[in-house]
Amino acid sequence: MGVFLVLNMMNPERIFRPLRIGSHFKDRIMKKIVLLLFLFTQPSFAQKIISGVVKDAATGENLPAANIQIEGTLKGVIASREGKYSINVEHVPATLVVRYIGYESKKITITSSSAGEQDISLNQSPIEMEALVVLGEDPGMRIMRNVIAKKKSWHKKIQNFSADTYMRSVIENDSGIVMISEVLAETYWDRIRGLRSVIKSKRHTKNLSPSENVVVGDDEIVNLYDDDVLIQESKFVGPTHPDALDYYDFKIIGRRYRDDQLVYDISVQTKTKLQPTFVGQISVLDTDSVMIEAELRPNDFVIFPMPVQEWKVYYMQQFSNFGQAFWLPIDMRMDGKIKIGMIGLQFPSIKYTQITGFNNYQINVTLPDSLYKTKRAFIVDSTSLKKENQFDSTQIIIPLSDREDSAFRMIKRGDSFSKAFKPTGALSRMVKMEDEYNDSIVIAEKKKNVFKTVLDGLGPRFWFNRVDGAHVGIKYSYDFSKTFSAYVLSGYSTSLRRWFYGAGSRYNWGKKHQGFFESDYYIGTTERYPSDNYSLLVASGPALFGFRDYFDFYKNQKVEFGAGYEFRKIDLNFRIGWSSEIQTSLIKNTDFDILGRNNVQRPNPKIDEGTMRSVHMSVIYGDDYVPFGFVGQERAEVKIEHSSSQWLSSDFDFTTYRASVDWRFKTFFSRRFLPNVLDLRWIGGTYTGHLPLQRLSAIDGSLQAFTPFGVFKTLRGQLYEGEKYTAIFWEHNFRTIPFELIGLQSIAKKGIGVIVHGASGRTWISKDRLRTLTYRPGYTDQFHHEIGWSLNGLFGFFRIDTAQRLDKKGFYVGGSFARVF
Structure with missing residues (x-):
């Protein structure tokens, strides 16, 4: 035992009080004791990193996701799919406990002289069980009834916890790994206020921008022991929900031992087609009536909207009590595959893996109130991320596989997602895939020519009505920088036999470009009344085929200046502006019908002609309106105009x-x-x-x-x-x-x-x-x-x-x- 721990356990007053020794003499003796302890005691704060492979002792096969814990602590790691593990033992001597269902646990003592490489072989537990006879209700229902009841007793003892968390996300296409991202975080959970994770450090493959956090989103970390399991905004009924027996059929499909403790393997089948539930298998430790492992997926009745053609996802999780009275997740392994497409358009399959490991739990502690000032489940500690060498690889709870380790070395900036998931099919040309961070490198390498630059900024402008006839034009936009952009446009109306044109610019200001100034000039045809739903192009269809022209029109020569600011924290946009317009009437010029019929369109009404100068203001909460x-x-949204x-x-x-x-x-x-x-x-x-x-x-x-x-x-x-x-x-x-x-x-x-x-x-x-x-x-x-x-x-x-x-x-x-x- 280390010096400071020994001195903390000793009470000098208890030792010296019977001897009635003076305080000065006591101090001299204590100094000598401290010196002797330093000379003869090995310090406990020496640390070692132990790594290796967990195997089956008989067959030599690797044991994926084996559980390695430091005895007497709430610390541990999980072996990878290849059975590899790595654990940072902060204090020696220490004892590692290695567990795997169906095998006898093994204890390994680690000292300062222990080898850093330690392959661990586990022996299978002998299976000597009587045949299971099922009469009436399946025993699986009875076992799960006990699990649910037992959970009520221990779960209420946990008011909150914190844990060190490691998260890894891997995205693949049909050819291989496209991206890897890793995050080290501190996770906090409170019974009333919920879960928060503070990202302290990260690393990723070189084709990800430093500002991206692919491994996290707004969803909370999945805990399959929860009553309600939140996945992609769906609230799944957990297998240990108080009403789980109303939603699931539980049936025993096997029995195993973990050491001398019986483990039941129980199939999980849904009873409902309308509510989000799981199917799969869970493992229950009989003596404690607790779920120690789960392998689940959403049931076949979970329906995703088009264009999602297929979405398969599997969740695997283990639980441990770390020698305590309650059971907590030690990992979460998720494998998924998404297929997106429709008639004429197909994307490559998106395969993704997310692995989460939890370590160093602290139960019922004081949590910072600052965590809950935001509704986001994930919070980025930008100060920690700015530090050099901020990613500590010794904190990785689940080692990388050989493929992942190779991908980290081989993937480079320029390996873009737009190429990795390029669509095919007749409609693929209409889909523009953008990966600004990587495509910019490719563009620079290819020395993109001026002609291609011009084409990227061009857009057509077309409509048809009884006043313009056919209006054919183009708009060219160009981003001079991240803060300044401009456009010019021009078009010709066949019935008016006039050219129309316009121009504008926008300057974004502020640290996050939340403010803007903009200016616009336009001379051309304008609708007499506004529509939130139909553009001039959309409204062209009926008129082109001889039906009633939807809008009325007038000629407008307009100059406008505006400024605004986006209050992103409260999702509020504010804009003010000034405009000057010279407005004149236009007459109907054509009854054209593409089908050659003799339909006559109504006249185009006159307006109140003159110069209109006005100021206007708009306030928008949320996003701009999306029609249809x-x-x-x-x-x-509120809009005010004053003239x-x-x-x-x-x-x-x-x-x-x-x-x-x-x-x-x-x-x-x-x-x-x-x-x-x-x-x-x-x-x-x-x-x-x-x-x-x-x-x-x-x-x-x-x-x-x-x-x-x-x-x-x-x-x-x-x-x-x-x-x-x-x-x-x-x-x-x-x-x-x-x-x-x-x-x-x-x-x-x-x-x-x-x-x-x-x-x-x-x-x-x-x-x-x-x-x-x-x-x-x-x-x-x-x-x-x-x-x-x-x-x-x-x-x-x-x-x-x-x-x-x-x-x-x-x-x-x-x-x-x-x-x-």
Whole structure:
């Protein structure tokens, strides 16, 4: 025993009090004792690194994931798949305990003179058991009932813990390893506040940017002993959940020994098709009624959306009590394979492995409150990462395999992910794969020519309507640096026989480029009323085929300056700006119909011409609006525009207020990766002053048979315009549940689901304005109501919509893009 530990155990007062010796003499004696202890005692703080291979003593086969612990401590490591291990013994002498189910445990004493290489051979435990006779309930159910009851008694004793954590992530394609990332972290768990991991150091292959943390995400570290196991936003029912017997069938499939203790191997089969559950095998230590090992995967009824064609993942985990009264995870090994593709587009298989090891547990200690000031499960200690040689390889709990060790040496910067996972198929040219960190090296090596640089910045601009005819143009954008970009655009309208053009720039400022200044100039055709759902290109289809042209138009010569800032911590964007516009009317110029029919388009209304100068402000919480309902959103937006003749020398005096809110609510089957959800979208607006025609607002209708979310599906080929407006759109996505309930699993597996939807809203136009209008507006003086249902996920990306008008007769069928997430 070391000097300081001995002195700590000795009580000088207890020794010297009976002798009644003076304090000065006592000090002299203590100094001599300390000197003698230094001379004759070997210090315990010497450390050794012991490594080797764990093998079967009879066959010589390596034993993967063998458990090596330092006796009397909460420290240990796990052998790799090849049976290799490496453990840092901080104090000697020490005793290593090596365990593997089905084998007799082995103890090895480590001293300062022990060899650093120690191969360990384990003998199989003799198996002498009577045949198992099952009458009535399978004994596996009884055993798991005991495991669940025992867990309730010991789990409540753990209020919190901390542990040293090692995480390794490996990504492969069909050819081999593409990337490896390793992280050393400190993990903290609190019964009430949850789990946090602080990343202290990391290393990775050279094709990863130093700023990337591929090994971690927002998901918590998986513990298969938890009641609810969170995986990819799905809340799986754990095999030791209090209600696990309602969700699982447990059956004994084998028995083994670990030393002289009986271990039951129990199969795990799901009873439910609708809730996220596991299938696989667990091992239970009979004497303690505890789960000591689990090998599980999601059940076959877990359905992922297109374009995910296949997602297989396996979880393997071991547990130990370290000689204490409670059982904690010592590792987590995850293997997965993802196949992504659709008709005309296929990506190489993505194979991934994630290995996590836990060491040096501290139970029921005081945790820093600062950990829980953020909701993120993983926190980066940027100060520690900046230190030189910040990755301590002696802390690796699970050694690298030979393939991984070789990949670390061979992979270099420039081995890009865009090449490793390059898609194939007819649509592959439409997919642009980017890996800026590695592709920049490849580009430099190839000395990319000027012609290719120009092509990268070019984008087409095309639309068709009754005013422009065909508008054909291009836009060229160029990033001069990470902070400054600019663009120019130009186009020609065949019916107006005019060229239109524009230019703009943006400068990002701030440490993380959160602020920006921007400027824009444009002269060309502009829509008379805004649409959140349809661009000029999207709205071109009906007009090109002779149906009612959706928008009205005017000519606009506009200069605009703006500035803004992104408050990323609270997900808030703020923008202010000033603009000056010279607005003039345009007339209809063509009735062209690509099918050659004699349809006549309506006239293009005149606007209130003049110079409009205005200031505007917008505040956005969350992301920008994504049209067509591809994904659910949680966002809100407010826009204000003010024009004044007195203060801004404008020809108009008005203020508009517009707002929108998009929100998603989980409803049923909230455990699933894709639970049932209710999506809501509300829009509304009003004004003060005298509003010009070119500042009226609108509620979108469908583009003939194109009926996306956020529009009135029964309002075909037109919209409602007005000075004021309000509307609410809703969809409840039952996903594949209806087909699963009636046993049509083959349809559910294709991702086909059911959506129920509806909408209500109207606009208002004053009677005075209605009397003076020279055209017939899209308008109704009552609320529009509709309801319907949709078949979602056809071919992965499409849906069929049906809608019934409620405030008057009308039933319509249309289609749009699927709600994927």
